[in-house]
Amino acid sequence: MKALRPKWVRSQMDINVVRQELATGLGIPISSLIWANQNGTRPKDTHATLYQMSVNEDTRPEDIITTKGQDDEIHINYVNSLEVQVYDKEYNNAIKRLRNMVNHLNTPPALANMATSGFVFIDSSSIVDLVAILDGSSFESRASVTLRFRTKDVTPYKQEFVESATIKNI
Numbered sequence: 244m245k246a247l248r249p250k251w252v253r254s255q256m257d258i259n260v261v262r263q264e265l266a267t268g269l270g271i272p273i274s275s276l277i278w279a280n281q282n283g284t285r286p287k288d289t290h291a292t293l294y295q296m297s298v299n300e301d302t303r304p305e306d307i308i309t310t311k312g313q314d315d316e317i318h319i320n321y322v323n324s325l326e327v328q329v330y331d332k333e334y335n336n337a338i339k340r341l342r343n344m345v346n347h348l349n350t351p352p353a354l355a356n357m358a359t360s361g362f363v364f365i366d367s368s369s370i371v372d373l374v375a376i377l378d379g380s381s382f383e384s385r386a387s388v389t390l391r392f393r394t395k396d397v398t399p400y401k402q403e404f405v406e407s408a409t410i411k412n413i
Contacts, residue, residue, distance in 0.1 A: 256361035256394055262293065264357055265327060268347030269340045279328070289331045291340075296324040301393060317398045322365065328373070328387040337386035341370045345388065357392070365391040 259273075266273040269291055277286070279294035301320040327344065329337040345367045347353055357364055373385035 258360075258362075260360035261357050261362050261392070264348060264353045265291070265293070265344060268344030268353070269327075269329060270343065271340075279326075286330075289329070289333075289336075289340075291327055291329045294326040294328070296326050296389060298323050315400055317400065319396045319398075321394050321396060323362075323392045323394055325390050325392065326387055327390060329385065331384040333384060334382065335374075335384055337374075337384040338370055338372060341386050341388045345370075345390075348390070361394055363393040365393055367391070 262276055263273050266276045269276070271289055271291060275286060275288065275290040277290065277292055279292040299322050301322045327341065329340050331337045331340060348357075348364050348367070354364055368389040370386055370388045373387055375383050375385055
């Protein structure tokens, strides 16, 4: 199954660093943290899905003059909302995994690691219990949480200046 990446993931940002931190906090291998809504069979073991809910502009664009002469950059901060949903066979374990993950994301090493990859962890929503009955007789522990990350897009452009103008008919 080919791993799909959301369109908002830019080259200067490394979502795999964030995925690794999420997997570490959940206590699962990174291969068990998959993008939601993919074609393929569902993993049988404990796993989690990652779903991009929204990308919202956080601040208005700012022109930043660089030292490259007349080249400018537009810096725009975005807030990316990602939902993590955990599927676990052990009763009520999904909630524990998500709580451990959120606690892990708030540790200084995890925050620094994600920040160097272009993602700043802002906050998380309440953890929601989504326990489901599978075959009419057994339960599967499920839970979800929404995480918000700040990212920055940088768009280079060349500022054009009018150096002289000719005024006619005066």
